[in-house]
Amino acid sequence: MTLTLLHAKLHHLRVTQADLEYLGSLTIDEDLMDAVGIVTYEKILVANLDNGQRLETYAIPGPRGSRIACLNGAAAYMGKVGDRLIVMAFAQVDAKEAPTHQPKVVRLDADNRIVAKAY
Numbered sequence: 856m857t858l859t860l861l862h863a864k865l866h867h868l869r870v871t872q873a874d875l876e877y878l879g880s881l882t883i884d885e886d887l888m889d890a891v892g893i894v895t896y897e898k899i900l901v902a903n904l905d906n907g908q909r910l911e912t913y914a915i916p917g918p919r920g921s922r923i924a925c926l927n928g929a930a931a932y933m934g935k936v937g938d939r940l941i942v943m944a945f946a947q948v949d950a951k952e953a954p955t956h957q958p959k960v961v962r963l964d965a966d967n968r969i970v971a972k973a974y
Contacts, residue, residue: 858953862946863891864960869967870938872925879928883942885916890969891959893944904939922967
């Protein structure tokens with residue numbers, strides 16, 4: 856049996872931009888993606904702490920060091936600049952490995968800088 860478990864989380868990612876005309880997804884600074892192991896085009900669940908909205912989309916890398924978090928396409932309606940997001944990615948894990956599974960989690964400050972890591 857396999858279980859779906861959290862494998863990556865960006866906690867308090869601040870929206871820096873919204874682009875309704877882009878084809879879709881969430882653009883995230885590639886350094887932040889690397890910090891938790893989210894890969895390009897990976898399916899993500901995004902929860903907006905400021906308005907309660909949730910959406911599923913995929914991650915695309917933004918420029919390294921830019922600290923960008925851009926809601927693209929229809930996702931642009933799900934938040935505004937300054938909103939705090941929780942970005943989560945999940946993995947299929949064998950049930951036998953579940954007790955020792957540890958997700959990579961980072962907490963970010965208001966400028967999308969990493970302030971804490973858990974992994």
